[in-house]
Amino acid sequence: MNAANTFTTRLDGPAPEVDVTKDLSKRGLLVAPLIIAVCAVIWGGNGAWSSLFGVGIVLVNFALAAGIIAVTARISLSLMMGAILFGYLVRLGLILLAVLLVKDAGWISRPALGATIIVTHVGLLAWELKYVALSLAHPGLRPDRASSPSDRSASPK
Secondary structure (H helix, E strand, O other), X not given: OOHHHHHHOOOOOOOHHHHHHHHHHHHHHHHHHHHHHHHHHHHHHHHHHHHHHHHHHXXXXXXXXXXXXXXXXXXXXXXXXXXXXXXXXXXHHHHXXXXXXXXXXXXXXXXXXXXXXXXXXXXXXXXXXXXEXXXXXXXXXXXXXXXXXXXXXXXXX
């Protein structure tokens, strides 16, 4: 492959990052009531509202990351790599901006908001590792065992 092709190569197939983000969002919405309840117990009503806001920030952050990858991969892999790097910085800036906009609001609990953002990001990513196929044969979410070719060939006919 020559240098010109390296800069113009693009991916036209499915976007597994979108599927992973949808799965992450489902899990985030599933665990959000627990996170909000814990913050409500520790920090009261302000903790609950802050936690709800923090979960929203995390889910929007994941959606933006997937969108950046899905859109730019169809244009060029070089653009995708640059967009991932600078998109990460922009997304961090958006998180900072969201926090700075509400830091002095009467309904905010900064410890609850910070804890929610950190724990939710790390927790959802760690939880999702269990469901992601770490194989180029099946990028994205791991296929069901019943539908994998190796299981079909091993079953008696």
